[in-house]
Amino acid sequence: MSFIVKIKKQLALYELLVDLETEAGILAVIGGSGSGKSMTLKCIAGIETPDSGFISLNGRVLYDSSKKINLPPQKRNVGYLFQEYALFPTMTAAENISIVMKQKNPVQVQKWLEEYGLGDYADSYPDHLSGGQKQRLAMIRMLAAEPQCILLDEPFSALDEHIKRKMEREVMEMLHDFDKPILFVSHNQEEVYRLADRIGSMENGRFSPIREKRAFFAEPQTVGQAKLVGCNNISEIDWISEDRVYAKNWNLSLRVPFTELEEQKKYRAIAIYPGDITLYSEDAILEEKQVRNKISVKSCSTEEELHSWAVSCQIDGTDAELMMLLSKEKMPSVPEKITEIFVDGGKIHLLQ
Amino acid sequence: MNLQNLDFTPLWITMKTGVAATFVSFFLGIFAARFVMGRKGKARAFWDGFLTMPLVLPPTVAGYILLRTFSTKRPFGRFLANSLGIQAVHTWLGCVLAATVIAFPLMYRNARAAFEQVDENVIYAAQTLGLSERTIFWKIRIPMAKPGILSGTVLAFARAIGEYGATSMLAGNIAGRTSTISQQIAMVLQNGDFALAGFWCLVIFVISFVCLVALNLFGEKKSKGKKHVFHRKNKKTTGSL
DSSP: OOEEEEEEEEOSSSEEEEEEEEOSEEEEEEEOTTSSHHHHHHHHHTSSOOSEEEEEETTEEEEEGGGTEEOOHHHHOEEEEOTTOOOOTTSOHHHHHHTTOSSOOHHHHHHHHHHTTOGGGTTOOGGGSOHHHHHHHHHHHHHHTOOSEEEEESTTTTSOHHHHHHHHHHHHHHTTTOOSEEEEEESOHHHHHHHOSEEEEEETTEEOOOEEHHHHHHSOOSHHHHHHTTOOEEEEEEEEETTEEEETTTTEEEEOOOOOHHHHTTOOEEEEOGGGEESOSOOTTOSSOOOEEEEEEEEEEEEEOSSEEEEEEEETTSSOEEEEEEETTTOSSOOSOOOEEEEEGGGOEEEO | OOGGGOOOHHHHHHHHHHHHHHHHHHHHHHHHHHHHHTOOHHHHHHHHHHHHHHHHSOHHHHHHHHHHHHOTTSHHHHHIIIIIOOOOTTSHHHHHHHHHHHHHHHHHHHHHHHHHHSOHHHHHHHHHTTOOHHHIIIIIIHHHTHHHHHHHHHHHHHHHHTOOHHHHHHTOOOTTTTOOHHHHHHHHHHTTOHHHHHHHHHHHHHHHHHHHHHHHHHHHHHHHHTTOOOTTTTOOOOOOO
16 A cells, blocks of 8 residues: 655745655644645645646556646545535535445445434535534545545644544544545644654645654754744754854854764754753753753743743843743742753754 | 407517526526636636626617628528528517527526635535536536526526517517517507506516515525424434333
């Protein structure tokens, strides 16, 4: 079961450039709005046509610009779940499903509806269904067409937080037995972390290499990825030595992970998670003695968030700010006057 | 004016013309809407302009063009008459032709607006689900556009039964054959018969008004019908163990 997408398409603001290869299982594509995620899915489904490239699904060529192959969406067998579900409003729930079945089977339709709690709604129109019911119906309809892969286009982003997790679970249960590739597009880091096994990111139409999800969040590799995973303190750098950089945006010299001279030119920036900055020069539980950078700051402003304090500190001698998140549980209140903050050299991420 | 002696043929001619013109406009309008939606840029602007012209032109100009086209003294009209036996000038067919040309843009524009309002994602979803373009058009796009198509049909009918300018030039006012109500009104008014003219005015007024009110009522009923919800929701079996 292999799924290969290598496409190029010139868009108004940038060139879409996607190169991915995946197997069965969920691959998430995380990216901001306008990054080209949805356009990628539309090219895969055949709704939009790339300028050039190649798409194949399990050995079946869906698109090949060099051989002038461009299957219409109808022939691609690609399931596409739209954000607003795109149900057929003039058909009942049962009709929505049966129209896409190759072999009509009313008994099977009713069985599906009952299995997913829609048994009493077979004759209802989509307008009469709740958001959750619509989503389940759209899922049944998509699976009834027997797709060879599934594309999920921000399926949860329009939902309220409290029903979101329930719907996520429902969708995942329905996809549990689907042993083919699933591409899941989202801008929400937590959603992606919960649902996907592997993650690729998209910025300005460029698709990054796919990585295991924990690695993706623990070690962002580009400036765009750092922003997407919430590693928000970012500065451009010049190298001073093998383990020291000058952070241009912050006017600071910082210890960073040891990097060979020839490796250094790969990296153009650094990033620090807000949660990795502390107020202490030493932690009692520090396992390994690490070099801790000391940063002098002028003024700090604190915002109270649900579970943490978000403190923005202005670095001495600059206008630049560093943002840190302090756990409210560990620290019931934030000190009035902060003059120094600290960050371990090992916690600084080098970015390409 | 005496109702018992009144010749009702103008009413029947008008209704027959209206129904025939609406029937033709219905299909042509939907076809044209689909055609224009498939064009892009300049071609689209051109075709839309061309197809909308009868709506803005004085009907007499449309009548002049039709007359010059279908006149048996000219090549195309002569060809139709000689080879196919079709004659539009001074015949009922002329009534239908004139009414169709004038009523067509209302059908076309309403149908197109209705098609364009259909959520494109629904169409994309249908495509990815494997439904053919033909199925999508007839089973999804048309039903979703139904309110707009219906209002286009009713407006086209109302316009067709009231057509005067183009009809009088192409079909003329021949009693019992091409004399529609609107032509009858003009004629009897010239003869000074205000009562009879008023009667026919009332007839046209009532028919048109009934059409429009029926259209509004239908639209309202439709949106009310959508609210009867959750009819079987509370049906639970209460079995005892």
